[in-house]
Structures are given as C-alpha cells and as structure tokens.
Amino acid sequence: MIKVSYTVMCKNDVSKAVSLSEILANEKIEKAIKSEFAKGLRNLELSYTEESEVFLKTQKKVYEMTVSKNDFADLLELAEEDARKHKRLKKECDGVELVDILTID
Numbered sequence: 001m002i003k004v005s006y007t008v009m010c011k012n013d014v015s016k017a018v019s020l021s022e023i024l025a026n027e028k029i030e031k032a033i034k035s036e037f038a039k040g041l042r043n044l045e046l047s048y049t050e051e052s053e054v055f056l057k058t059q060k061k062v063y064e065m066t067v068s069k070n071d072f073a074d075l076l077e078l079a080e081e082d083a084r085k086h087k088r089l090k091k092e093c094d095g096v097e098l099v100d101i102l103t104i105d
Contacts, residue, residue, distance in 0.1 A: 002067050005100040006079040007060040010093040017053040024048065062099055063088065075101065 023029055024046050034044055065082045067075065079096045083089050 001104040002069055002072060002075070003064060003100075003102040003104050004067060004075055004079055004098065005062050005064050005102075006083070006096045006098050007062055008083055008088050008090075008093045009095045009097050010058075010090070012092060013058040013060075014056060015058070016056045018056060020048050020050075020052050020054065023054060066104065069103070 024033075030046055033046060034041075038044055063083070063086075065079065067078055071078055076096070076098060079098060080089075083096050089095075
C-alpha cells in the first residue's frame with residue numbers, strides 16, 4: 001500500500017519569497033522594530049549579516065489517502081478523485097498538489 005499526502009490548490013494561493021534587505025528597507029517595518037526593541041533610543045540603524053529570504057505562503061491543510069502500490073502511476077488522478085469525493089475542491093480550487101508519498105508494508 002502507498003500513503004499519499006496532498007493539498008488542494010486554489011487560484012488565490014500565495015507563494016512569495018521576500019529578501020531580508022527588502023523587509024528592512026520598508027520604513028514601517030524599520031519603525032516597528034526600533035519601537036519594539038529599542039524604545040526611547042535615537043540614531044539607530046538596522047543592519048544584517050547574511051542575505052536570507054522570508055517565505056510568505058498560504059497555509060494549506062494536508063489530506064491523506066491510501067492506495068494500492070499498483071496505482072502508483074495514477075496517484076495524481078486518484079488524489080483529485082479523493083478531493084472531489086470529499087468535496088475539498090471548492091469554487092476557486094481546481095487541482096491538487098502531491099506533498100508526500102510513503103510506502104506502507
């Protein structure tokens with residue numbers, strides 16, 4: 001048997017990477033950091049040591065189903081059928097994304 005994990009993909013889903021330099025360049029963010037961590041202090045400058053990214057993604061619920069090993073070639077279709085059967089494909093959601101595939105003895 002195979003245990004398949006999937007999520008439902010929708011048109012309004014967000015997946016964006018924002019660099020740390022872009023975040024710190026935003027005046028509102030800079031003021032918020034200074035007021036939270038250095039209240040009452042003046043002449044402060046924000047800096048960072050490494051360029052890294054912050055990921056902004058839509059939080060998704062992961063659904064699971066179990067199928068026979070013989071159905072490996074049809075996993076995507078079976079996941080879509082499972083989503084339709086359980087009414088997980090809503091108005092603006094039109095597909096599924098496979099998250100994980102595990103073999104079960």
